[in-house]
Amino acid sequence: MASTPFEQKTTAFLTDSTLCIGCKACEVACKEWNQLPDDGMNWSGLSYDNTGAVGHSSWRHVKFVEGKPEPGFGGNAAKSLSWEFSSDVCKHCENAGCLEACPTGSLVRMEFGAVYLQPDICNGCSYCVVACPFGVVQRNEKDGRAFKCTFCSDRQRVGLQPACAKACPTESIKFGTLDQLRVDAVERVERLHSQGMEDAQLYDPRDTSVQGIHSMFIVRGDPRQYNLPPKPEVPTIYLKDGWRASALAAGLLVAATLAAFVASPRRQARSMARR
């Protein structure tokens, strides 16, 4: 299943929230394997999720999506509560904003399709931070460089699966080739539908400029409650308009300057006196 350096198949994650038990083993495994720094003991006060979001020191992040409780009778406990867990990670976009934006070439595409940040090249310009439509990349202010999920490139190169997928006790995090997992995902969603979970769906925004992601998610209900944007766009789509406006601005600058000087009298004589 895992790719070897010779096969060079595009690999992917399929994170299935219907199987996730919220144990956070993936977060721990990721931190241990990648030796990520501590991100403090901050209580969010929102749910059992105290990590909050994927960032420079948390490359996996389990979301605790608590649905609306139905009010109980006469002040008793709530009748029902939907409780979903979903392990979030860098999406390794097909058309990645961070990769396009990086001015140093620190961010590269690996042979198995991962978007990899080379920490020995990153100079901490933090342009990738604002270029990511999923808010994944973040600069470590202490260190100065940006960090993100490496898709365990070091492990994948020697034929091992990523640490999070290996540590997952329920196979909520599946790892395999992208083509296979896309097929598996459709099958899984169909099966969930037949089991009555009609709100289960696959999150893989292939119809946007991101053109699909290498870590897909199966979620129940609206993906927006998992902080998954319905229309992520790679920021390079705005460049055409931007450079056209830039050319227009340059033209305006030159035209206005030329007009102003041509319309004004020569100032040679007085200036010579000043010199």
Added chain:
Amino acid sequence: MSSETNIPRPATESRLLQIRSEAERHGRVQAAGVQPAGAPFPIASPQTGYYGLPLLKEPQWSWEVPVYFFVGGAAGSAAVIGAVAHWTGRDEPLARDARFVAAGGALLSSALLVSDLGRPERFLNMLRVFKPQSAMSVGAWILASFGTFSGAAALAEIVSTRIDVPPVRILGEAAQALSAIFGMPFSNYTGVLIGATAIPVWNHNIKTLPIHFGMSGLNCGVSILELVGHERSRALNLLGGCAAAMETYEGYHVEMRRDPVINEPLKRGVSGWITRTGGVLSGPVPLALRLAAALTSDSTSRRLRRMAAWISIAGSLLTRIGWIRAGHASARDWRIPLDIPRPSRGSSEVIELQSKPELPQLKRNVR
């Protein structure tokens, strides 16, 4: 403890009787549990996203970046102004001073950009690749080229006062021409830089940002040149008026547009007030002062123009700071990237919670 709750009223008394009769009839009371008003349970829902936590990361640039935008805009415009003053033969001293302003600005820009990096010692890594798809990469190359040529032009200017030989003059001419060519994008590319990002308020305005920043830079470049001793140049006053008029139009355009959700950071909050103040200071105020200066006598005119210049510079700086802050506010607004409409004024979150959740009916496992 409010006394109101203790006063028996017909409404509260009848409610108590209703509860009693319901308990007698059904053996239980069907009512919502206690929900403290204004303190809803944190719940992830299609209306609240993921607990209202922002999806996007805020920009992590430090104060150097807006100042870099400001200095770069002025330096790039100064190079173009100087070159045009030279080519039209209208104002040689202005052309000379513009070379120094452009070179000084390029030097300062580079210092600001390098010090903003998380790893300043690695700034040269920017020049190990050229990526047309990255506005930051294109910008780094524009800055490098602009810095080289404007520096060479300034150096040639210094050398030519000592040794006035044709090779120095020719090199100086060439360097000035090239610094003007790179000055054109350098004065406004920062609009593309922030526009081509995932931050909604920036990418939403990418069609106007480069023009806005370019005109702001021109305004500032003119003002700096006036303050270094060209406050008598009619061309500069005309040009400054032109830039101020464009900025007035831009400010009017932003203010009058009716898409309040994405552009809200430009109008509300701290970022809104900075952007607005910057807009007033770089648009209508200098425009009025420059008009007055064009119509008044020499000494009054110079005083008015100095005032216009200082105000324009402040406005230009505030404009950049305001736009960067607006980007921060926009990144914090979790509703926009999730495409969640803002709740209307009347509805509160408590009411929203009491409505029945749309939970799916679980069927028996068919397998």
